[in-house]
Amino acid sequence: MSFFGNQSNWQLRSLKEIATLKRGYDLPTKLRTAGKVPIYAANGQNGSHNEAKIKGPGVITGRSGTIGKVHYTSTDYWPLNTSLYVTNFHGNDPKWVFYMLKAFQLERFVEGAGVPTLNRNLVHDELIPLPPLDEQKRIAAILDKADTIRRKRQQAIQLADDFLRSVFLDMFGDPVTWNKNDIAKGWTVKPIEEISLLKRGYDLPKQSRLEGNIPIYAANGITGTHNEFKVKGPGVITGRSGTIGKVIYSENDFWPLNTALYVTNFYGNNPKYIEWYLRFLNLERYVQGAGVPTLNRNLFLKEVSAVPPKAEQDRFEVICKLVSQLIFKNLDFNKKELFNSLSQKAFAGEL
Template identity: 35%
Template sequence: MAFQRVPFLDIFKDASGGNIKTPNNEFLDEGDIPVVDQGQNLVAGYVNDKSKACKSSPPVIVFGDHTRAIKYVDFEFAMGADGTKVLVPKIEADLKYLFHALKNIDLPSAGYSRHYKFLKETEIPLPLLAEQRRIAAILDAADALRAKRREAIAQLDAFLQSTFIEMFGDPATNPKGWETRSLGEILKVRSGDGLTAKEMAPGGLFSVYGGNGINGYHDRYMFEEPKIILGRVGVYCGAIHLTKPRSWVTDNALYVRELLLPIDTLYLVEALKAANLNQYASQAAQPLISGGRIYPVRISLPPLDLQRRFAAIVESVEKQKARMQAHLAELDALFASLQHRAFNGEL
């Protein structure tokens, strides 16, 4: 069944104007009104001021102008600041279908530049309303399976965090009285090497890491061995990852280039996560982390044999995660196939 393709601007209205935008430094951990911004998480924080609630009645679609994130928001919310776009339909249509259709669009990446200019030039396949609802229901059901698998993976991460606390205590209070050292005494970091999207190789064998983890592939690598990396700039400041062997690290991340004291790598990864290094980022419009900002941060140094016992648990959990992630990849492939068929009139 062939669908008519309708220009984006004939379907959507930008309803962002006239709303109060809340900057990150005003977010609360709890509150009456969730804040939806352009980050990857659905809710970024909270506010209590009712005047900050978005004027558009839910549901709406939120688009991240810098991040290209697309969110379906079916509750009252306040807008985040920079890069948050609120989109509402100008025509009668199923908003969940439109959400899936937007998620199916492959927008070009312009880095931290703005992307709404690209979205405005797109077209959306638009079947009859009943067909929109049928397609949305199928995609919702498939997406729910992916969400359950991601939740199971997240529970494994939470298990590691709780195991870390049980074995080593809260890093903020160090109740077990472990020796502590500053990060500057433990390690040295360096910025990765820049690599533009054009320089990546989609069919490359080696993972390219930025501040948010793997963001592409390349036909060359920088390091033979795994590296601990820290998100250096933007919304992923302070995020911690351990790369795969033979990977590339871009200049959106710092990597640990040298360990100055005996310490288990897997223990160090969790200790850095527990240190919440994003709190030491500069408070400019574009947050930034550097070695100088994190070197004074102190972490615990428990006995090396205890660190290694924890590392063995991590390795066991990571094997379980790998199996779950393989299943998630299968579900992602199924979902992508359903998307392709749905928006080409074949579902």
């Protein structure tokens, strides 16, 4: 049985018969000479050298440390010994192999309690539906286009983020520097817990989740969907344990997990403004715990902060919406065919 479905009834082959993985080669920093040959470690390009070890095109992934990332290079390269590289494509299309390994979720095969390590012997015996070469090239071309859209969207999101950050500073200043003495704008001064009250999310085991379109939020963002919401949108979510400092805005109803905190009371403030207000507070400053980082909300909820007039908050939200419409007008990617979903369909023979 394969991790991928096999709707087209392609022949099943073991991974080692499709793309044989081999450990990379040591190259200490002191032995590297300036050049144009990219050096690949487990997490991607890690410098350059004047000598290639492997001819391109190449596909590289992590062997130890960072597991699950897959990298493609069209040029000759040097794979380090923290990586695995495809030493034999067995006549298959390298770009198809690259996308296949990305969709295959290699992090499922991690071993080791200390430094995560990918056991290639486990991976090599996994069965993969193998389409004909022409079909491989067609799939790779489709995913190339989809990936281009995805990267453009990421760039657009970053562009919008940078712009709105500067707008917020121009309109309100930096919340970290606000205090009773330096605000001469007539703004209200309150404890943070009376501006945006944060509450711990709710448990929802994976086995209890039912198919639906309600986003589930963990500390680092969406981690699945459910058929029932716990909190009505719009809402603001941030990390309680694990990932700290990321602040997320949800326009729609959602379910916040217990690794997250969500704003349970906006006290009449604009939720979009509160999202950016919390982002500027640098919540990672309030982390406690030597093991799993944990946000101690009691440390900052009692702090005093200023509240700009609601009309100004609403004006900021209008700017946010206009920027979003302007930037994403030509970059809207069908949510039902997000890149990861599209990849799964491709390698199951459903495209």
